[in-house]
Amino acid sequence: xxxxxxxxxxxxxxxxxxxxxxxxxxxxxxxxxxxxxxxxxxxxxxxxxxxxxxxxxxxxxxxxxxxxxxxxxxxxxxxxxxxxxxxxxxxxxxxxxxxxxxxxxxxxxxxxxxxxxxxxxxxxxxxxxxxxxxxxxxxxxxxxxxxxxxxxxxxxxxxxxxxxxxxxxxxxxxxxxxxxxxxxxxxxxxxxxxxxxxxxxxxxxxxxxxxxxxxxxxxxxxxxxxxxxxxxxxxxxxxxxxxxxxxxxxxxxxxxxxxxxxxxxxxxxxxxxxxxxxxxxxxxxxxxxxxxxxxxxxxxxxxxxxxxxxxxxxxxxxxxxxxxxxxxxxx
Amino acid sequence: xxxxxxxxxxxxxxxxxxxxxxxxxxxxxxxxxxxxxxxxxxxxxxxxxxxxxxxxxxxxxxxxxxxxxxxxxxxxxxxxxxxxxxxxxxxxxxxxxxxxxxxxxxxxxxxxxxxxxxxxxxxxxxxxxxxxxxxxxxxxxxxxxxxxxxxxxxxxxxxxxxxxxxxxxxxxxxxxxxxxxxxxxxxxxxxxxx
Ligand SMILES: Nc1ncnc2c1ncn2[C@@H]1O[C@H](COP(=O)(O)OP(=O)(O)OP(=O)(O)O)[C@@H](O)[C@H]1O
Ligand SMILES: [Mg+2]
Numbered sequence: 049x050x051x052x053x054x055x056x057x058x059x060x061x062x063x064x065x066x067x068x069x070x071x072x073x074x075x076x077x078x079x080x081x082x083x084x085x086x087x088x089x090x091x092x093x094x095x096x097x098x099x100x101x102x103x104x105x106x107x108x109x110x111x112x113x114x115x116x117x118x119x120x121x122x123x124x125x126x127x128x129x130x131x132x133x134x135x136x137x138x139x140x141x142x143x144x145x146x147x148x149x150x151x152x153x154x155x156x157x158x159x160x161x162x163x164x165x166x167x168x169x170x171x172x173x174x175x176x177x178x179x180x181x182x183x184x185x186x187x188x189x190x191x192x193x194x195x196x197x198x199x200x201x202x203x204x205x206x207x208x209x210x211x212x213x214x215x216x217x218x219x220x221x222x223x224x225x226x227x228x229x230x231x232x233x234x235x236x237x238x239x240x241x242x243x244x245x246x247x248x249x250x251x252x253x254x255x256x257x258x259x260x261x262x263x264x265x266x267x268x269x270x271x272x273x274x275x276x277x278x279x280x281x282x283x284x285x286x287x288x289x290x291x292x293x294x295x296x297x298x299x300x301x302x303x304x305x306x307x308x309x310x311x312x313x314x315x316x317x318x319x320x321x322x323x324x325x326x327x328x329x330x331x332x333x334x335x336x337x338x339x340x341x342x343x344x345x346x347x348x349x350x351x352x353x354x355x356x357x358x359x360x361x362x363x364x365x366x367x368x369x370x371x372x373x374x375x376x377x378x379x
Numbered sequence: 380x381x382x383x384x385x386x387x388x389x390x391x392x393x394x395x396x397x398x399x400x401x402x403x404x405x406x407x408x409x410x411x412x413x414x415x416x417x418x419x420x421x422x423x424x425x426x427x428x429x430x431x432x433x434x435x436x437x438x439x440x441x442x443x444x445x446x447x448x449x450x451x452x453x454x455x456x457x458x459x460x461x462x463x464x465x466x467x468x469x470x471x472x473x474x475x476x477x478x479x480x481x482x483x484x485x486x487x488x489x490x491x492x493x494x495x496x497x498x499x500x501x502x503x504x505x506x507x508x509x510x511x512x513x514x515x516x517x518x519x520x521x522x523x524x525x526x527x528x529x530x531x532x533x534x535x536x537x538x539x540x541x542x543x544x545x546x547x548x549x550x551x552x553x554x555x556x557x558x559x560x561x562x563x564x565x566x567x568x569x570x571x572x573x
Contacts, residue, residue, distance in 0.1 A: 103455075125455050126415070126418075126419070126422075126455050127415075128413050128415060129413075129415050129419060129455040129456045130455050130456055130457075130459075131455060132451060132452050132453065132454070132455050132459060133451055133452075133460065134451065134452045135452075156457075156541070157457040157495065157539060157540045157541065158455065158456040158457040158458075158459070158460075161457060161459075161460035161461070161494055161495060162455065162459065162460055164460075164494075165451065165460050165463075165464075165494075188544055189546075194538055194539075194543040194544075194546075195539060195540060195541070195543045195544065198544070246413075246414060246415065248415070248418050249405060249409075249414045249415070249418070253409070253413065253414060266544070268413045268541075269413065269414075270413070270541065270544045271544065271545055271548070
């Protein structure tokens with residue numbers, strides 16, 4: 049393992065400290081926690097708070113999206129491990145303005161249980177809390193008998209839409225309805241070229257041969273659905289877009305937002321090449337995205353690969369939310 | 380019967396087993412999870428040890444609650460809320476007046492089931508807790524019962540937690556949470572024997 053770190057145990061606290069001290073205009077850390085709240089407290093006055101979080105290792109998610117117009121707070125867990133309820137609760141308490149707090153949770157058993165416990169704690173304090181569990185990864189079958197689909201890069205769009213609506217004064221119930229309405233329309237699928245190494249573990253989460261790729265890998269090295277030899281970018285686009293087309297039934301009369309997301313080690317150069325092929329393939333279907341972002345927003349430490357998110361904008365307001373101005377480190 | 384004193388000894392022995400098998404637990408969590416179970420548990424049990432250091436004169440409820448809070452605030456992952464809830468439910472049951480082991484463990488298991496929504500056969504720690512509780516209720520908990528329960532998770536298809544993403548490919552691997560729960564009950568046996 050070759051990483052720019054000190055003791056692997058200290059990666060998260062040192063990262064949080066570095067982040068908060070580098071960007072005091074956006075973030076402040078709650079004492080004795082790894083929870084980061086918006087420094088611009090005035091911008092939160094009278095509004096519903098939006099709290100997100102999860103394991104670390106996905107930077108700039110989650111703290112990079114804390115700021116006016118987006119998240120009110122982000123809670124950082126250990127690397128690839130859900131944050132604990134006491135810390136989530138501290139964040140809820142810190143951002144509550146009497147209008148309630150909305151939680152954005154990714155669908156992992158650890159995250160769901162820890163956030164649920166934090167919700168119980170907040171309710172004992174008479175803070176109204178509602179939440180959405182994002183499950184945009186279509187690589188996993190959704191079924192009643194499993195954990196269900198995972199929450200991955202599409203969470204970025206959820207953060208953006210809810211943040212914009214909250215900033216414009218949406219109530220807790222309105223945010224809840226918005227989140228539920230948006231949820232099924234955000235789908236993501238990924239391809240991995242190499243795995244991530246959790247500092248405290250010291251070895252990669254899975255092994256891929258030099259010339260091998262795996263489709264459907266999750267953001268914590270969860271296994272995907274197929275391995276094969278590396279292919280040209282346009283073939284990767286065909287595979288990922290094909291899967292998204294099957295699930296979203298892409299239609300040229302609809303408007304779409306697209307996120308091409310680097311997984312950590314994949315350079316922007318490759319992400320733009322992929323985008324070139326993607327836009328060609330979409331154009332062949334008569335689709336020109338109404339909104340597009342390319343970059344490493346939901347990473348998996350040093351995993352190489354790309355995820356593709358398509359958001360079907362069935363309500364025109366959602367596009368306005370995506371275009372709404374924000375003041376964050378990373379949007 | 381559990382007392383504050385033997386519960387502290389129990390957790391102390393559990394902590395030693397976790398510390399000793401930390402790498403093994405994380406290795407078990409690698410093919411069917413995210414490789415962090417040993418680290419998560421070790422972080423939690425270190426906190427439990429520290430929190431119990433000045434609880435020698437505390438009552439049983441306080442001891443359970445102290446353990447629960449340390450686990451909830453330090454483990455993270457899925458196992459933090461699950462083990463934390465188990466001890467929180469035992470704190471509640473002991474507050475209601477019981478020191479009876481089968482009653483306490485039944486409350487703990489009910490808490491785990493409620494928190495995680497898993498059932499026996501889903502390839503989780505519940506597959507160890509369920510037969511162990513039955514044996515404790517029948518007064519015949521042995522190491523063999525624990526070992527068999529842990530081993531029983533190997534052929535199962537995971538239906539909850541991270542391992543469920545693998546579906547059929549989770550077959551042939553022990554569930555890491557079942558193994559750590561096995562250590563919990565081995566430690567309990569050692570305490571009971573004394
Ligand atoms: N819903 C559940 N009910 C009961 N036990 C569960 C459930 N989900 C997971 N587990 C247990 O938790 C163990 C994994 O715990 P671990 O500490 O590795 O958390 P994790 O799943 O990796 O969490 P995170 O996703 O936050 O990293 C599993 O081996 C299983 O025994
Ligand atoms: Mg794990």
